[in-house]
Amino acid sequence: MVHQTCTESDIAGASFSIHPMSDQFIEIIKGALEEADTSKVHMDTDDVTTTVRGKLTHVFDVTKAIFAHAAKSGKHVAFEATYSLGCPGDSKGEAYLAEDEIPLNAEHVKHIKQRVAAKFSLYPLGGGNYMDVIYSQIEAMKQYVDVSHAHYATRLDGEAIAIFDGLEKVFKATVEGGSSHTVMTVSMSANSPSHRGTNQNE
Numbered sequence: 001m002v003h004q005t006c007t008e009s010d011i012a013g014a015s016f017s018i019h020p021m022s023d024q025f026i027e028i029i030k031g032a033l034e035e036a037d038t039s040k041v042h043m044d045t046d047d048v049t050t051t052v053r054g055k056l057t058h059v060f061d062v063t064k065a066i067f068a069h070a071a072k073s074g075k076h077v078a079f080e081a082t083y084s085l086g087c088p089g090d091s092k093g094e095a096y097l098a099e100d101e102i103p104l105n106a107e108h109v110k111h112i113k114q115r116v117a118a119k120f121s122l123y124p125l126g127g128g129n130y131m132d133v134i135y136s137q138i139e140a141m142k143q144y145v146d147v148s149h150a151h152y153a154t155r156l157d158g159e160a161i162a163i164f165d166g167l168e169k170v171f172k173a174t175v176e177g178g179s180s181h182t183v184m185t186v187s188m189s190a191n192s193p194s195h196r197g198t199n200q201n202e
């Protein structure tokens with residue numbers, strides 16, 4: 001078996017998709033991808049997902065903005081993402097590591113009000129006490145949004161922007177805590193008919 005070695009580079013990335021439950025899905029997906037300022041990341045869209053790579057701050061900033069732009073269509077939008085840091089498979093995005101830490105979209109999207117339901121799972125690979133890391137980061141998440149137990153994941157209910165900011169903080173804390181390869185999966189749902197009656201945006 002060939003063992004791939006992970007580089008020392010701190011390049012982060014996300015592979016994500018948006019699925020708007022609407023006949024206008026093409027406009028919603030493409031519109032959201034275009035509306036976000038992606039100049040500090042390497043971004044590539046195909047028929048399955050979009051991949052963004054660069055500094056972790058910008059990967060979260062761009063995915064948060066794209067989701068917020070899609071969700072503000074008012075249509076039921078599902079979002080799936082896998083975030084990863086610590087084991088890059090290619091190097092095209094590495095040029096973007098020279099960027100500064102100033103997010104380009106945060107100011108623009110921070111006023112978007114969008115209640116969402118989400119689930120996330122954190123995988124601190126390459127560290128010892130991985131369950132301790134997971135439990136302490138679930139605890140940390142309670143500062144930002146409503147947190148509840150789910151099988152294979154932790155449920156989050158709240159404003160989309162607060163949830164993305166919480167996810168970014170938890171991811172960073174896991175990396176800074178010594179996880180040499182960190183993966184996080186996120187599922188999010190906006191404007192679901194299942195939320196009717198509980199959604200402040202109605």
Ligand SMILES: Cc1ncc(C[n+]2csc(CCO)c2C)c(N)n1
Nearest residue numbers: 016017018026029046047048049050
């Ligand atoms: C973020 C994101 N990136 C790519 C796709 C895949 N995709 C499905 S339909 C469509 C528009 C027509 O080309 C695209 C790009 C997605 N769903 N969400």
